[in-house]
Amino acid sequence: MSAHPESELLAVYDAAGAVIGAAERGTVYREGLWHASAGVLVRSTDGHRIYVHRRTDSKLVFAGLHDCLAGGVVDAGEDPADTARRELREELGITPDADTPITLRATASWDGSWAGRPLRCHLFGYEIRSDGPVHHQPSEIADGWWWTDAELRAHLADPAWPFVPDTRILLGELLAQ
Template identity: 40%
Template sequence: MSSQQPPEPGGPAAAAPPPATDASPLSADEIIDIVDEHDTVIGQSPRGAAYARGLRHRCAFILARDAADRIFVHRRTARKLVFPSLYDMFVGGVVGAGESYDRAALREAEEELGVSGLPQPEPLFRFLYEDGPRSWWSTVYQVRCEMPVSPQPEEVAWHTFLTEDELAARLPDWEWVPDGLAAYRRLLALRGGSGDPAVGGSSGASS
């Protein structure tokens, strides 16, 4: 866990992190599967080209909780290919070519949290995120991480663990990744019984 206290909206830790020494985006050349509106693989592409051309692909989102049931929250680095310097309540990323959602979820969770030996994340639901030219099928997971975390500095600029109430208080004021915010709202709807989070289509998230 970070030794820092969660920053208040507009506080120093909410400012943009200093630029990385290598400003090139991460993982632009990673090969990923391209899928259709039914999540069927129809081809492959480098990740950067997929984003540039608006090609639909696959992602895994993992909500990580510590032993006290607090949620891992972080700020992405300025080098991230998509949504740089924004806050996120999920770890995760793009599913690689030929990789399953489940395998990607465990790999991404261990990489971003900087741990090994995590249990297999539990799948909760899948949905189609769409926001203008951006579109990806996303499977949402949860996992318990009871070991100390050491997030990748290339991926994570700042991190802490927040209770659900602390996270809810920050949703209106911090600038969140829109796909993660859409996934979290669907998760809340699922737990509150107020809707079907697995329905595909527009997320309704602000960009």
């Protein structure tokens, strides 16, 4: 990540999901341009637990909310699968070896709003099987823990639980795997 996150160049997409250019992160967020994000659901190797975390209060988008995907926006010239691997390494300190698959499990588009501005994003949801160890990037992750699918679903059933809204779109497919 650059010293000035708002000046990072992100891939800009059209509404159909094709890359059409690049723009600075700040411009993408201010103007509500279509972009993409990739996130990785970390499921334990036995398949019974999911890693859930809380984002720091200093994040530009969805600050302080809970999430179960390590992820971020697709940089200019970057493939979403590469974004997923990069974010997994940066946010949770998990670096899979070449034999560990990161599998695309779900895609969707989200045309919503955040902080009173439109936020339009194509979402790529991946999964990896790993037991860690997990090492949080302090500027991005405030805390984290392992939950069963049932524990995560119970929290998601509470509309007052502060959870990242775009991840909710992918969770039905990701948890059904």
